[in-house]
C-alpha cells in the first residue's frame with residue numbers, strides 16, 4: 001500500500017499538534033506510514049511548543065515517504081507559508097490551508113498515496129479568504145470531478161464504534177433543508193452509501209434505517225407531509241432495488257442501543273440529526289468519511305478546537321481513528337477491486 005497523505009488543516013488549530021503527536025507515537029500506535037502537506041517550519045515550531053521531539057524530512061514527492069517514515073516525519077513543503085499562531089486565526093494562512101488539501105488530493109488521485117486524511121479547517125476563515133465551498137466534503141467532490149471530468153455527489157458518513165450516520169443534506173441552513181430534500185436525493189445518497197459499505201467496509205448486504213424529518217416521522221401527516229410525500233417513496237424505491245432499507249423512522253427513538261443494533265447506517269435528513277448522536281456517543285472515536293469519491297478520505301470528527309492549540313490537551317484519538325480507518329478502507333477497496341475484476 002502507498003502511504004497516506006495528510007493535509008495540515010488550519011495551522012492555528014489543533015491539526016499540527018495531532019500530526020506531530022501521532023507521528024511521535026507512531027510505533028506504539030502501529031500507524032500506517034503517512035506524509036504531510038504542510039509548512040515544515042510551522043510544524044517544527046508547534047512540536048517545539050509542545051515539547052515533542054520530532055525530526056522532519058522535507059521531500060519533493062511521496063516517492064520516499066514510506067521509507068522515510070521510520071526515522072523522520074515526511075513533509076512535502078507548501079509553496080505558501082504558514083505562520084505558527086496557535087489559537088489566533090491569520091488571513092495569510094488561508095492559501096496554504098487550501099493548497100495542502102489540493103495537493104494532498106492530487107497525490108491520492110495520481111496513485112502516489114493510498115488515502116487522504118484531512119486535519120480540520122476553520123470554515124469561516126476560508127470563506128473570508130474567498131473559498132466558496134461549504135467544507136472539505138464539497139471541495140473534494142469538485143477536485144475529483146475536475147480530475148475525472150464527471151459529476152460527483154459527495155456523501156458524508158460519520159462513523160463510530162456504536163453508530164454510523166449519513167446526513168442526506170449536509171452543510172446548508174436548516175431553513176433550506178425542506179426545499180433541498182427530494183426523493184431522488186435520498187435514493188441516490190442511499191445507493192452511494194450501499195456501494196461504499198460493500199467496497200470500503202466489506203459489508204455484503206448493508207442494512208439502512210431511514211430517519212423521518214418531522215416529529216414522530218410526521219404523525220401520519222398531522223405534523224408535516226414530507227415524511228409521506230418525499231421519504232416513503234424513497235424507501236419504497238430502495239426496497240424495489242433490493243436494498244435493505246426501512247423507514248421513515250421517528251428520529252427520536254432510532255438511536256437507542258437496541259434500535260442501533262438493527263441497522264448498519266442511519267440515513268438522516270439533515271446535518272445535526274446525523275452528527276449529534278454520533279458525536280454524543282463517541283466524540284473521541286468517531287471518524288468523518290467522504291463517500292462517493294474516487295479516492296478514500298477520512299477526517300477526525302472534531303473541528304479546529306482553537307482554544308486547545310499548542311496546549312498539549314488535544315485528544316488525538318479521533319485523528320488516530322481517522323488514520324487507521326483510512327488504511328483499512330484502502331485495503332478493503334483494493335481487495336474488493338481484486339475480487340470483482
Ligand SMILES: NC(=O)c1ccc[n+]([C@@H]2O[C@H](COP(=O)([O-])OP(=O)(O)OC[C@H]3O[C@@H](n4cnc5c(N)ncnc54)[C@H](O)[C@@H]3O)[C@@H](O)[C@H]2O)c1
Nearest residue numbers: 119120121122123124299301302303304305308313314315
Ligand atoms: N473536518 C473539519 O474540517 C471540521 C470538522 C468539524 C468542525 N470544523 C470546524 O472547526 C471549527 C470549530 O468548530 P467547533 O467549535 O464547532 O467544533 P470543535 O470540534 O473544534 O470543538 C468543539 C468542542 O470540543 C473540544 N474538542 C474538539 N476537539 C478536541 C480534541 N481533539 N480533544 C479535546 N477536545 C476537543 C473543543 O475544545 C470544543 O470545546 C469551525 O470552523 C468548524 O467549521 C471542521
Ligand SMILES: N[C@H](C(=O)O)[C@H](O)COP(=O)(O)O
Nearest residue numbers: 135136137138275288299301
Ligand atoms: N460537518 C462536519 C462536522 O461537523 O464534523 C464538519 O464540518 C466537517 O465537514 P468537512 O469534512 O466537509 O469539512
